[in-house]
Amino acid sequence: MSRFPRIATVSLLLASVSLAGCAHKPKELPPQPVSASTSTQTGQQFSSQQQQPTGPIPGSQADFLASVISDTVHFDFDKYGIDGESVGILRSQAQWLARYPAKSVTIEGHCDERGTRDYNLALGERRANAAKNYLVALGIDAGRINTISYGKERPIALGSDEAAWAKNRRAVTITVN
Amino acid sequence: MSRLCNPQSLLRMSVPGAILSILLTPAMVFAQAQPLPPSSAPAAADQQVLTGSVTDDSAWRDLGIAIPAFPTDQSVPTGADGGNTEALGRNLARVVFSDLKDNGLFKPTGPDALPGIGYAEVTAPAFAGWRARSAEMLVQGFVKGGADGRLTVGCYLYDVALGKELARQGYVVRPVEWRRAAHKCADMVYSRLSGESPFFDSKIAYIAETGPKDHRRKQLAIMDSDGANHRFITSGQATALTPRYSPDYRQIAYLSYVDGRPRIYVYDVGTGHQHLVTEARGPTFAPRWSPDGRYILYSMAIAGNTDIYRVPATGGQSVRLTNTPGINIGGSYSPDGRKIVFESDRGGHQQIYVMNADGSGQHRISFFSGRAATPEWSPRGDQIAFTCICGNLRIAVMDPDGNNRRFLTDNWQDEAPTWAPNGRIIQFFRTERGTGHTSIWQVDLTGRNERRLKTPVDASDPAWGPVLP
Numbered sequence: 001m002s003r004f005p006r007i008a009t010v011s012l013l014l015a016s017v018s019l020a021g022c023a024h025k026p027k028e029l030p031p032q033p034v035s036a037s038t039s040t041q042t043g044q045q046f047s048s049q050q051q052q053p054t055g056p057i058p059g060s061q062a063d064f065l066a067s068v069i070s071d072t073v074h075f076d077f078d079k080y081g082i083d084g085e086s087v088g089i090l091r092s093q094a095q096w097l098a099r100y101p102a103k104s105v106t107i108e109g110h111c112d113e114r115g116t117r118d119y120n121l122a123l124g125e126r127r128a129n130a131a132k133n134y135l136v137a138l139g140i141d142a143g144r145i146n147t148i149s150y151g152k153e154r155p156i157a158l159g160s161d162e163a164a165w166a167k168n169r170r171a172v173t174i175t176v177n
Numbered sequence: 178m179s180r181l182c183n184p185q186s187l188l189r190m191s192v193p194g195a196i197l198s199i200l201l202t203p204a205m206v207f208a209q210a211q212p213l214p215p216s217s218a219p220a221a222a223d224q225q226v227l228t229g230s231v232t233d234d235s236a237w238r239d240l241g242i243a244i245p246a247f248p249t250d251q252s253v254p255t256g257a258d259g260g261n262t263e264a265l266g267r268n269l270a271r272v273v274f275s276d277l278k279d280n281g282l283f284k285p286t287g288p289d290a291l292p293g294i295g296y297a298e299v300t301a302p303a304f305a306g307w308r309a310r311s312a313e314m315l316v317q318g319f320v321k322g323g324a325d326g327r328l329t330v331g332c333y334l335y336d337v338a339l340g341k342e343l344a345r346q347g348y349v350v351r352p353v354e355w356r357r358a359a360h361k362c363a364d365m366v367y368s369r370l371s372g373e374s375p376f377f378d379s380k381i382a383y384i385a386e387t388g389p390k391d392h393r394r395k396q397l398a399i400m401d402s403d404g405a406n407h408r409f410i411t412s413g414q415a416t417a418l419t420p421r422y423s424p425d426y427r428q429i430a431y432l433s434y435v436d437g438r439p440r441i442y443v444y445d446v447g448t449g450h451q452h453l454v455t456e457a458r459g460p461t462f463a464p465r466w467s468p469d470g471r472y473i474l475y476s477m478a479i480a481g482n483t484d485i486y487r488v489p490a491t492g493g494q495s496v497r498l499t500n501t502p503g504i505n506i507g508g509s510y511s512p513d514g515r516k517i518v519f520e521s522d523r524g525g526h527q528q529i530y531v532m533n534a535d536g537s538g539q540h541r542i543s544f545f546s547g548r549a550a551t552p553e554w555s556p557r558g559d560q561i562a563f564t565c566i567c568g569n570l571r572i573a574v575m576d577p578d579g580n581n582r583r584f585l586t587d588n589w590q591d592e593a594p595t596w597a598p599n600g601r602i603i604q605f606f607r608t609e610r611g612t613g614h615t616s617i618w619q620v621d622l623t624g625r626n627e628r629r630l631k632t633p634v635d636a637s638d639p640a641w642g643p644v645l646p
Contacts, residue, residue, distance in 0.1 A: 032548075038524060044500040063643060078526060113590070113608065114566075116570070116593065118462055118463040118507055119506060119520065119550055121439055122476065122504040125478040129478075129481030148437070149478070156391060158389075158390045158613070159611065160610040160613075
């Protein structure tokens with residue numbers, strides 16, 4: 001269930017490329033985006049063909065997930081500050097990004113359901129930017145980090161209680177290429 | 178004006194003769210107003226409104242109104258619901274009845290609980306019989322098919338006790354628009370009895386929602402004010418949110434993720450085409466129209482900071498109206514277009530602010546504990562509706578200076594108020610705790626009459642447009 005939003009996001013980004021067009025840079029269309037599921041499949045095919053030990057392809061989303069403490073940082077209600085736990089998570093993400101300088105990421109900002117729709121879209125954008133700014137402060141080129149807000153529209157925890165809301169107030173880092 | 182017949186000559190004509198002469202004239206616009214012959218009942222004085230008070234409308238809310246089926250002079254086939262004008266006449270009366278009943282405005286009795294009336298009786302009511310039924314008010318109408326396929330619908334309001342005619346209106350409509358004639362009739366009855374402006378003949382844009390909570394499909398959809406003529410605009414492949422009808426109903430500004438990111442598009446209802454409200458790179462939220470339709474407000478995030486911008490509806494240069502750290506979002510014009518009420522968390526958390534239309538003079542008007550969001554200025558100008566995040570999310574109103582906050586709803590999560598065109602009723606959407614199911618509700622300014630709108634699927638983000646011409 002937790003993987004679903006990532007897959008959906010990657011496909012949306014693909015649509016973004018084909019619809020929005022990057023009209024001024026047609027030759028720089030990114031290669032096929034890698035989602036968690038496809039990268040795992042590719043890794044298995046690769047290893048069986050090459051008779052090598054299984055494991056995520058270096059630089060893949062699966063490798064990212066295996067390498068970082070977490071792809072997700074959490075926030076307090078109506079807040080966008082990076083707390084101590086998030087610092088460690090973002091540092092591990094920055095280390096991975098330093099290792100794969102050709103890779104870009106998208107950071108999704110999300111909110112819990114206890115706010116208005118408009119404001120939560122803006123707050124999700126703010127949270128994604130807070131995570132982005134921390135990665136930039138750790139030396140990652142801002143041009144490698146996109147942000148997108150889903151407001152309260154894409155919860156991962158489905159309850160209507162404090163535990164679910166805490167899980168949904170999040171910024172999720174997803175590798176793009 | 179040449180169609181306006183001499184009332185004296187109409188008085189002497191039979192009803193069918195009068196209608197025939199009306200139909201000989203061209204009808205070029207939808208729901209065209211049509212002069213009607215007066216009834217045989219004497220007309221009441223024009224100023225005789227039962228009550229115009231905003232705060233106490235109990236007097237007219239309890240009025241018993243009889244609405245028998247609208248007879249036809251001759252039943253002819255029609256493309257409108259019912260297939261012929263006789264069946265259509267019953268459907269017309271049903272819509273008038275539903276409008277008045279569903280909004281908790283009166284105590285009407287509809288055509289399915291009343292005897293039919295003859296065609297000649299429309300302008301010569303049998304008052305004694307209606308008094309015996311304890312009807313205080315009587316709505317009688319007729320429908321007549323024209324040679325060009327158009328329909329003429331007449332609507333008369335009588336005071337049964339006084340034996341007088343209070344109002345009459347006629348409309349020429351295409352068969353596909355037959356419901357508009359009924360809404361216009363209900364609007365006439367409502368306006369004449371309450372002293373308020375009409376609102377039934379209007380439309381609503383909203384977001385239709387389906388699917389599980391973590392994978393909701395959100396489609397732009399439109400419908401009439403009573404839920405009829407429902408139509409999905411977008412397929413739901415890309416999430417759509419927060420629509421707003423342009424004042425002329427020709428366009429809808431809304432948020433879409435169609436290019437992967439949240440951005441505001443302006444959708445043309447006639448052509449089906451849409452364009453970005455701004456080519457600027459940042460994500461854009463919360464579109465709002467100016468009352469004259471010339472400008473669109475949108476909110477754009479840059480590096481996590483959101484501000485409100487204004488752009489001509491026809492395109493062109495955007496003007497940034499707010500410039501403070503934090504989230505400035507939304508915006509709703511006062512009816513005269515001179516001020517904008519908006520939401521900002523510049524003071525620490527969401528509260529309501531007002532500025533001049535050029536962005537000057539920004540000042541906070543709400544000082545509640547909790548948070549205040551999504552302000553919407555009443556079309557009457559006298560109130561601002563908003564979402565109060567005060568424990569639960571509740572719909573509230575206050576004076577334009579921020580005083581006299583009143584809660585209209587008390588549920589787990591009600592948000593995003595939108596005003597009826599007459600500023601007397603507010604729609605909003607309600608989210609069900611746990612399941613995330615959403616539905617559109619409406620409530621009047623007393624807070625007493627709350628009801629759920631029927632929608633084909635779950636529904637959110639209602640946006641009520643003005644009364645149609």
